[in-house]
Amino acid sequence: MHEISLRAAFLYWLKLGFISFGGPAGQIALMHTELVEKRRWISEARFLHALNYCMLLPGPEATQLAIYIGWLMHKTRGGIMAGLLFVLPGLLILILLSWIYMAFGDNTVIKALMSGIKPAVVAIVLAAAWRIAKRTLKTGVLIAVAVAAFVAIAWLHLPFPLLIIAAACTGLVFRKSCTTTKSAHQQTTRQHLPAIINDDTPTPEHARFSWLKVLITSSVGILLAITVWLLLALSFGLPHPLTDMASFFTKAALLSFGGAYAVLPYMMQAAVEQYHWLNTAQMMDGLALGETTPGPLIMIVAFVGFIGGWSRAFLGADHLLLAASLGASVACFFTFLPSFVFILAGGPLVESSRDNLHLNAPLNAISAAVVGVIVSLACLFASHVFFKDAATLDIQAILLTILASIAVFKFKLSTAKLLAICSLAGYMLSLLT
Numbered sequence: 438m439h440e441i442s443l444r445a446a447f448l449y450w451l452k453l454g455f456i457s458f459g460g461p462a463g464q465i466a467l468m469h470t471e472l473v474e475k476r477r478w479i480s481e482a483r484f485l486h487a488l489n490y491c492m493l494l495p496g497p498e499a500t501q502l503a504i505y506i507g508w509l510m511h512k513t514r515g516g517i518m519a520g521l522l523f524v525l526p527g528l529l530i531l532i533l534l535s536w537i538y539m540a541f542g543d544n545t546v547i548k549a550l551m552s553g554i555k556p557a558v559v560a561i562v563l564a565a566a567w568r569i570a571k572r573t574l575k576t577g578v579l580i581a582v583a584v585a586a587f588v589a590i591a592w593l594h595l596p597f598p599l600l601i602i603a604a605a606c607t608g609l610v611f612r613k614s615c616t617t618t619k620s621a622h623q624q625t626t627r628q629h630l631p632a633i634i635n636d637d638t639p640t641p642e643h644a645r646f647s648w649l650k651v652l653i654t655s656s657v658g659i660l661l662a663i664t665v666w667l668l669l670a671l672s673f674g675l676p677h678p679l680t681d682m683a684s685f686f687t688k689a690a691l692l693s694f695g696g697a698y699a700v701l702p703y704m705m706q707a708a709v710e711q712y713h714w715l716n717t718a719q720m721m722d723g724l725a726l727g728e729t730t731p732g733p734l735i736m737i738v739a740f741v742g743f744i745g746g747w748s749r750a751f752l753g754a755d756h757l758l759l760a761a762s763l764g765a766s767v768a769c770f771f772t773f774l775p776s777f778v779f780i781l782a783g784g785p786l787v788e789s790s791r792d793n794l795h796l797n798a799p800l801n802a803i804s805a806a807v808v809g810v811i812v813s814l815a816c817l818f819a820s821h822v823f824f825k826d827a828a829t830l831d832i833q834a835i836l837l838t839i840l841a842s843i844a845v846f847k848f849k850l851s852t853a854k855l856l857a858i859c860s861l862a863g864y865m866l867s868l869l870t
Contacts, residue, residue, distance in 0.1 A: 440633050441478055441510050443518075449476075450507065450522035457499070457523065457731045464499035464733070472506065473632070479506060480632040490787045493800060495693045496776040497733035500524060504780040509634060509788075512643045516781055524773055527732025528739050532765050534726045535743040536758060542722075546864065553863020554725040555822045556834050557855050559815055560841035561728060565698045566811040567846070569804065578614035579805040582607055586809030590702060591816060597703035598692055600806050608802030615798035615805075646785035658778030662687065665770065678749045679767050681712055682742055686771040689738075694800070697727075697734035699807040702814050704741065714745030714764075721818055728852055735772060742768030833866055 449471070457464045465488065472478045487509070491501040500523050507519025541547055574580045582604055589595040589603075608615040632638075662683075669679045685707055693700040701724070708714045715723070723740035730736065746764025747757050822838065825831045841859055844850040850858075 443511055443515070446507065446510055446515060447518060447522070450503065450519045451526075453503070454522045454524070454526040455731055457527075461497065461499040461733070465502060468499070468502060468506070477632045478510065479634040480636045480638075482636045483509075483632075483634055483638075487787065490783070491780075494776070494779050494783075495691050496773075496779065497693075497697065497735045500733050500773065501776045501780050504777060505784055505787075508781060508784055509641070509644060513781055516784075517777065520773070520777055520780075524732055524736070524769065527730045527736045528765065528769055530730045531726060531736055531739045532743060532762055534730065535723075535740050535761065535765065538722065538726065539744065539747050539757075539761070545867070549864040549867035550860040551722055551725065551863070552834070552867065553837060553859040553861065554856055555721055555818075556837035557841045557859035558721060558725050558728065559819050559822055559838050560845050561852060561855070562698060562724075562811060562815040562818060563842060564845045566808055566815060569811065570808045573801065573804040573808060576614050578607070578611045579801060582615075582802050582805040583808040583812075586806035587813050588809075590810055591813035597700065597706075597810070600810065601692060601694060601803055604802040604806035605799040608799035611802075612798040615801045640788045644785050644788045646789040650785055651782050654782040655778060658774060658782070662771065662774055669767065673751065678712070678714070678745055678751060679763060682714075682745060682764060682767050683771045685712070686738055686742075686768050687775070690772045690775045693735065694803045694807065697737065698811045698814060700735075701737070702810055702817070704738070705814075705817075708741050708745070712745070714741060714748060717817075717821055719744055721821060724818075725856070729856055736769070738768040738772045739765040742766070837862060 453464075453467065453471075457467060469481075469484060473481050473484050484506075487505045488498070488502055491498040491505060494501060500520060503523045504516045504520040508516030511518070538547070570583070574583055586600050586604065589600055590597065666680060666683045669677070669683060673679055689700055689704055689707075692703065705717065705720050709717055709720060720741070723737050723744070726740055727734055727737035742764035743761040744764075745761075745768075747761035749764075750757055750760060752760040752763075819838070822834045823831055837859060841855060844855055844858075
């Protein structure tokens with residue numbers, strides 16, 4: 438382990454934080470290419486073993502994978518360093534974009550650009566549903582779970598946590614029918630030169646499992662969350678937007694099986710209808726901004742927190758940016774804290790049971806339900822994008838969505854290029870009307 442210097446790791450994680458576009462698949466591919474193939478810091482088997490564990494957890498799996506590898510190389514400080522550097526660049530960029538959005542959102546040019554980005558977002562969400570469906574819906578029962586989840590959330594408006602519980606129970610009851618032969622992220626092992634952390638490298642002392650370590654690490658994480666929440670409550674009183682954000686985003690983080698798209702309907706329902714931090718149109722704009730920034734897509738919570746702090750103006754009209762930045766920071770802190778605790782507490786267990794973790798039937802059923810939830814999200818977004826008002830179709834938006842979908846599904850256009858082209862198309866079309 439000593440052959441990988443902390444400085445070299447710091448520079449790599451910092452670089453990754455600024456270039457990690459493309460969602461979890463792209464981010465995991467970036468780490469695999471650099472860490473497994475080029476630098477040979479970790480073997481492919483160890484990398485995939487860590488990834489399998491992260492796939493079992495709620496929360497952003499690419500972020501958790503970075504924390505895991507950082508922890509394996511340089512203990513707790515390495516895991517914290519890797520996770521923070523993976524997240525902070527995207528947070529700072531999104532705060533800047535959110536400020537521009539709120540300060541200049543009524544600008545004609547900004548509106549024109551967003552009119553092109555919104556149809557692209559519908560296509561991107563549909564593509565996300567298709568990717569998960571291809572690797573998940575392998576049996577008739579799993580397809581039925583996906584359809585039921587769509588009906589439950591789109592028509593019956595059942596709460597997302599209930600869907601997760603129902604899907605898990607379905608997986609337990611129909612275990613054989615919900616078990617697929619291959620892991621969602623199973624890959625063909627390729628031959629490489631020996632890695633610094635190789636297949637047969639002994640587990641380092643800090644990664645050895647003990648219940649005492651699990652208890653201490655979990656307790657520290659829980660105590661940290663409670664302490665920050667109490668500080669917010671004592672500083673601002675109850676009820677308050679910041680304490681509401683702390684409680685809600687902790688709960689959302691623990692329910693985010695299947696990635697950010699899965700939990701977005703739940704987040705939108707609470708943020709828009711329950712807490713009134715922002716409206717549906719702003720939520721869509723936030724997703725578009727989140728797609729344009731590096732880091733995990735769940736970083737959209739920073740936008741939600743930013744708009745919530747700005748709209749509530751709890752520090753007065755002269756300090757909107759400060760209130761919004763506090764909202765974004767609180768939302769991110771409570772969203773990502775569970776990921777750090779899961780990895781730093783659970784990592785030793787993973788290392789002690791190498792090659793034994795796999796996706797089981799309940800989690801396959803949850804993944805299937807996520808497909809239905811994401812399709813419902815695409816339908817919800819489309820209903821807002823395709824209509825100028827309750828009775829008037831927006832033909833321009835519909836055509837842009839169709840073209841964007843063709844670009845994504847047929848020509849495999851990257852998210853960054855798609856958003857750039859669609860935003861330019863929106864601006865050009867605005868000049869013609």
